Amino acid sequence: MPLRILLILGALSAFGPLAIDFYLPSFPTLARVFDTDVEHVQLSLAAYFVGLALGQLVYGPLADRFGRRLPLLVGVLLFCLASLACALAQSLEWLISARFVQALGGCAGMVVSRAVVRDLCDPISSAKVFSQLMLVMGLAPILAPLGGGLLLNSFGWPSIFICLTLFSALCWLGVALWLPETLAPTAPVAPLRGAFGEYVRLFGDGPFIGHALTGGLAIAGMFAYIAGSPFVFIELYGVPAEHYGWVFGSNAAGFILVAQLNAWLVARHGPGYWLRRTVWFYLVCALLLVAIASSQPAALWPLLVPLFGCIACLGILLPNATASAMAGQGRHAGSASALLGSLQFAIAASAAALVGALHDGSALPMALVICGCATLAVLMSRLTRWAERRAGHPSI
Template sequence: MNLRTILILGALSAFGPLAIDFYLPGFPAMAVAFGTDEKRIQTTLAAYFLGLSIGQLAYGPVADRFGRRIPLLAGVTLFTLASLACAFAPSLDTLVVARFVQALGGCAGMVLSRAIVSDKCDAVGSAKVFSQLMLVMGLAPILAPMLGGVLVNLYGWQSIFIALTLFSAVCALTVAWGLPESLPANQPRPPLSGALGQYGRLLKDGVFLGYALTGGIAMAGMFAYVAGSPFVFIKLYGVPAEHYGWLFGMNAAGFILVAQVNARLLAKRAPSSLLARTIWVYLLAGLVVLGISALHTQALWPLLVPLFLCIASLGCIIPNASACAMNGQGARAGSASALLGCLQFSVAAGAAGLVSALHDGTALPMALVITLCGAGAVTAAVLTRRLQLKRSA
């Protein structure tokens, strides 16, 4: 797969995290603007997660039937219009609805980028490309909060959504001019009427489901961090909003670095083997985060070190789990990608909502949810690995 295609797919995959990370520094300003507290502002985040979960299921069967380009262009266009609606939302309720619609458009890039990789690569090749996509996607968490903090301070929170509108419009033009159809012309095109049956067969596939849940539960821990970190860093530890992006970016840099190391390790080890080892690092780091949060330390740095390890380990976990789940899906790659994303973000929405529900003015809710996600991901990985070895035998 050439560099231009990888860059385009990386930008499309970044729609989800970019639309989340970019506006996190604006939470305090948005709470003031709508006359509410930050706990209610977090509902816009939960609405976005919900939209990502539901929307992906619609794109999969459509992409398997009509190809990748048409639904991709439709989704990016919807994201553009919804971003503009977010910028001019007159109330918090309107903003929540607009964020939901924005997610329905943004998830097209996430579903179809995975499907395009599956169209062109085998399991190891897919894992390598997914790791490379982490490099492009990882720039969003590094740059978005920093730029978002600057925009909020200079022009207000609405400017964040204006910037998202412009970014998505450019992406739509890039897809139209530079991304050819990847679905082979001679490949069977399943009818839309069989979509539910296709999803049913995927859900009965224990290996696909296990790997999807492994990556999804681990990713949910990351979104628990995304949902809880603005309060923990800015309010609890007094980090200025404009400096929040530096801390967020540090963890994203670890994520990128591990993803690139993972791409090199794939030359000697299978994706499933690397996943089975790295998932334990995530759980152990989460347990340390929980222990330090329970101590209510005055200094921030003891919490930052294990958080860094948690987020960095995902640079290996997510691409390998995705590649293992998508391996051999063939004609149903679009549906498999859609269900994979739906499962991932359904769990993520639940994790973000749980952090909000458990909010008690400390870092414990965020730490507890991260640790629970680590335990769940390890359980899913171990059981799936056993099932896969049993099938091979």
């Protein structure tokens, strides 16, 4: 795949994590500005997850019917305008509503980027490309909280959303000028009225839905960490907002390094092989995290060790779950990508909301939700393997 297209797809895929991670250091500030608490500010994060989950179901059929470019250009423009609305928010309710609309626009990049990879690559190559995209995407969790903290202290919280506005405007230009249409002109036209039926078919595809849910549960654990870490790091352990990005970014660095290792691993064994094995290591790290959080250590570093392991595992789990789910979905890659992403972020929204609901002034709620997600991911991985064998579906 040409480097130019890979960079554009990486930027589009980064919309989700960038719009999440960039404003995390501002949670305590937003709580003071809008005269509320951090738990209510977390609703803006949950609203974003809900928008991602719902919006993807719309863009999938549109991408199969009208091609990849047009829905993408519309979605990126919507994200740009909603980011500006966030910067102008006068109340928490305004911010929550604008974040929801922002997600409806941003999810276009996530849906279409997966569909473009499926258009251009076979399953093994897809796993490699998704791993490479993790390198581009992974820079967002490293740079975004650090940059967000600096902007917060220098120019105030609205500047964070102004930067998102400018970033999305540049992405729109990149798509308009350099991203070609990848849906083959000879591909059968997918009528919009058949979208619901296509989603029903995908729900009946055991291997697809199993891999999608395995990846969704894994990413839900990451978003439980995203939702809980501002309180744990900044409020509980006193990490300055401007230094939050360094702590957050160290975990993202592990994610990036393992994702690049995965690109090498899948050339020796398929993505399903590594997915089934890594999910167990994810569970072990999550169990250690619960054990340490239960003891309420006086220092932060004991928590950071199993957290690093949990987030690093995602560098293998996410690209391989995506590649395994998208294998064999060529004609309807847009709808498959949409349902995949929608399921993942619906679970992520639930996990983020659950962290807020269980808030008790400690790190334990975050750890328990991560562990619950890891446990269910192991169970779903086992069920998916059973479904593949029963259907005679070869594991890639």
